[in-house]
Amino acid sequence: MSPPTQDPQRLQRRRIQAGLNRTELARKVGISKSYMGRLERGLANASPRVLKWLAEGLSCDVADLMPPAPGTDSTAGAA
Template identity: 45%
Template sequence: MDIRQTIGWNLRRLRVAKGLSQERLALEAGIDRSYVGRIERGLENVTVSALEALAAVLGSNVRDLFAEVDTSSSRPPPLRSGRKPKGS
């Protein structure tokens, strides 16, 4: 697994754990939603500024995005689609 895939895997893992959609994460980080999707798929050479913004929204350190991935584990599951009920 190359570093772009590692960052993407960890980004998705942290985002799903926080219950954030790609759209919400991108909005709060001030970046484009499609960029977040490309990062998660390991297609982008992500900038340091974007890593800082994403980590801040996720309440984690940038180094958490570089954590070694256990290749025997399954990809983090997607969030349930649709809007959250009001009050959640």
């Protein structure tokens, strides 16, 4: 499997900051709760479309859900 397109830790952090559990976010963006769990554990890769839905559901930018660029602070995007 290729590396995750999303950063699982950033995705989980954004979800928690939004006050949502996995089921609530999955329902809000139209994906299954099991897929949501796999995304947060890095066991599945989100398509660009799903990344857009997640960002909209979390009121953030897609970039906030992506891995940090090499050589940058890994806590960036942790608003």
